[in-house]
Amino acid sequence: MMNGAECLLRTLLASDVQVCFMNPGTSEMQFVAALDRVPGMRAVLCLFEGVCSGAADGYARMAGRPGSTLLHLGPGLANALANFHNARKARSPIVSIVGEHSTEHLRYDAPLSADVAAFARAVSSDVQVLGCAKDMGRAAGEAIAAACRPPGQTAMLIVPADFSWSDAGEPGARIDPQPRAVPDARRIGQAADLLARAQTTGLLLSGSALLEGGVKAAGRIAAKTGVRVFADRNAARTASGRGRFHPERLAYFPEKAELQLAGLRDLLLVEAKTPVSFFGYPGRRSTIAPKDCAMHVLASLEEDGAAALELLADAETAPTRLEEPPALPWGGTLTLDAIGQAVSALLPENSIICDEMVSSAEPVWPHLLHAARHDYMPLAGGAIGLGMPLGIGAAIACPDRKVLVLEADGSAMYTLQSLWTIAREHLDIVLVVFANRRYRILDVEMRRTGANGFGPRAGEMIDISHPELDFTELASGMGVGATRAATVDEFVQQLAAAMQHTGPRLIEAML
């Protein structure tokens, strides 16, 4: 007989779901045992479930096909939810398998009993609780199909343990992902009409419209019409770097973003939603486009925005923008500006940048546009603790590309366990930790929410300087070699060495 666990594994593999980030427990043991009977699944052990979900997100964003996770009951799923939230906003296809107590055991209130589906529904509208073992192949196939359905989501499959150890019948057939629909000629024509009024029309790109093809087409449109092109700052993945067209990234703070969009009367949304600020603030509206600016959907979240842009763009190739690599900074104490400059000078061609810089982002970010061509990935859902897991997933999806994780020190602490998996899998990841010893973004946000700033007790709640974190020890304790840089020259030397080395390296940048 083929038991449910083996049937599940075979169904995943039939549809090219080839990587599973896992932190299994008792109820998932049959799935783990099946790894030896069924070859082909890369099982990546993580020491905390938030690493699993974040890595699956990073994998899906870079591989363009679903990653999977294997988690233990309600609490195991709970630990993964924050990064499933990010994956939801990134529209990443993920098949999340969650073990559940055996059906007989479920009627009792055992210590680990919980409403697993309730945890799942908080981040997913595709939640299946397997009803019998024989249903495994079909249900797993549906989960894969749901994960891949545009725009992409986490499909949750909750598997009672007895269905893993019972006879399950045949695996599900291969699922071919549903292609994204291309907007029809009418919509393209309307957009072309709006582009004629280039002074007051903008394009806002997100989703797959920010991948190579979409960015290139947008560049041709901009060159031809003079229209302004903007990018969702939280989009899952953006093709960036020297020589590429750079849509204007919407700023984090709404007053800056409002200035960017000032004067627009029409905004064409390409796999993007109506732009809003990150938070709401007293006396300020949430939308950032001018009040009388009309929103037009050129491509919905489910459609192919890149294809729509291609149809809009001139067939001519845009002029190639030639640009020299930036010079290396030198001398003096380390600054965010110098870090940005060093990164842009030293980043290898075709790298992947995972950005969890938070308050350090603004000075560094402009430099990255001048780095060699790369893919850029931020926290799509704003939940911190994603930077390093995202790097794990990207490195596993793209083993031949260097991954650079730019990580704030406060944020690094949420899923610090990532370092162990990075070392274990010997992933080609360079991590830069921005050690400002503060939840610095909150310095700004405190004032913005109208609170009267920080008294001594409030100040303590954003000061993480005591005890002082030592990321070289933390990294070393999990098997990742690490150094500290306090000067520009130290940073440049350490970053250059890390970029030349293959495998993990962490640099704690002392700010």
Added chain:
Amino acid sequence: MMNGAECLLRTLLASDVQVCFMNPGTSEMQFVAALDRVPGMRAVLCLFEGVCSGAADGYARMAGRPGSTLLHLGPGLANALANFHNARKARSPIVSIVGEHSTEHLRYDAPLSADVAAFARAVSSDVQVLGCAKDMGRAAGEAIAAACRPPGQTAMLIVPADFSWSDAGEPGARIDPQPRAVPDARRIGQAADLLARAQTTGLLLSGSALLEGGVKAAGRIAAKTGVRVFADRNAARTASGRGRFHPERLAYFPEKAELQLAGLRDLLLVEAKTPVSFFGYPGRRSTIAPKDCAMHVLASLEEDGAAALELLADAETAPTRLEEPPALPWGGTLTLDAIGQAVSALLPENSIICDEMVSSAEPVWPHLLHAARHDYMPLAGGAIGLGMPLGIGAAIACPDRKVLVLEADGSAMYTLQSLWTIAREHLDIVLVVFANRRYRILDVEMRRTGANGFGPRAGEMIDISHPELDFTELASGMGVGATRAATVDEFVQQLAAAMQHTGPRLIEAML
């Protein structure tokens, strides 16, 4: 005017909610700012939300009054859910305050927008979303009342940011916790009748029945009637140690627990549920009492089990059991047995033990009964990642008592960030990490679920030996002094020193 945040803080303080474990963000800045205007709240910063919820659980279990948490939006709450699950099973009173986007902002799908209430409902049936600022005092009062309502639970109060910065009116009045009802004379009489058949009657204690008074009364009942007294192994807190009566703790594996309960025809439940195994296994039922054993509720989860036991017990004092402290072990490589013996010899009177030993528990546990009197706290809900947070809460609730956290290495990695808060607050906590470099419990569980053991690929999923974790570096990187012990003599010497020292110390016990 008094804004909502200040009103909330004053309402909490009016009812002696004096400690808040927090990891705040933008939407909670008003609450943080209010800490300087309203004195009295001890704000404890944690670098990960699971530390907050676990610490609030530990605090509530030891203080006997609600702890509180302050968390940031859906993802912040998500990270806290696994330990809220544990708190739910421990029936700990907790007021959980979760910031939400401002109401105006909520209608948009901003990156951090999520269904916060859906996250909350997965672990709590007391979820309030504040509807207007003026309602703050009443809603906060209701949350406190709900948290304290027997048997105790986490009350979730979701606070849109604009209600924190708007005029809120008066704080809520002081809430006095509702006392637990005492079972009536009829039920006591029925129980007394059953106790007359001592050979076939048992008592199963959980909840407050396992605190000092309940255990003492149970001892008197056992001495008088010869009845067998059992303890729920997942009960929130048990008074234990030398000279105390020791109810027989139900074993983890069901075949052992079944033997313990063999021959019973009646089981009196004292704040306990029908006993079931931790997991379900193929071909084995979940309940562990004999099939024909009748369950009788002496005290429900909401009632006062200790009082019920007092009523049942003879008025005479039970004979005091005098016992010499155990001798120290010496010589040889470190074993679990030696650790248990050393702990029982060196534990100071009136300590608190937090147990997250997992597979290491069985050999250590019997020794603890011979340690000086202490309170013992396990993972009530079986979700790992609670040991160290529980220690934080206990140490803050009981600053004059030594806290000993017994921690498995795999489990320690889930909420490792706890070490930073332990160092920051200079808590009097000794941590022993059992370094067996394996999810060892799964060695056993794999076989039990009927899987055919571990092939090489499955084996990798429970082997955490490479890269090797170094807990001395991990602890030091967060400001906690740590040592390693590979021999019995090293362990005894390091544990003795740690017990004499005031403040945090970690010992990595190399097994």
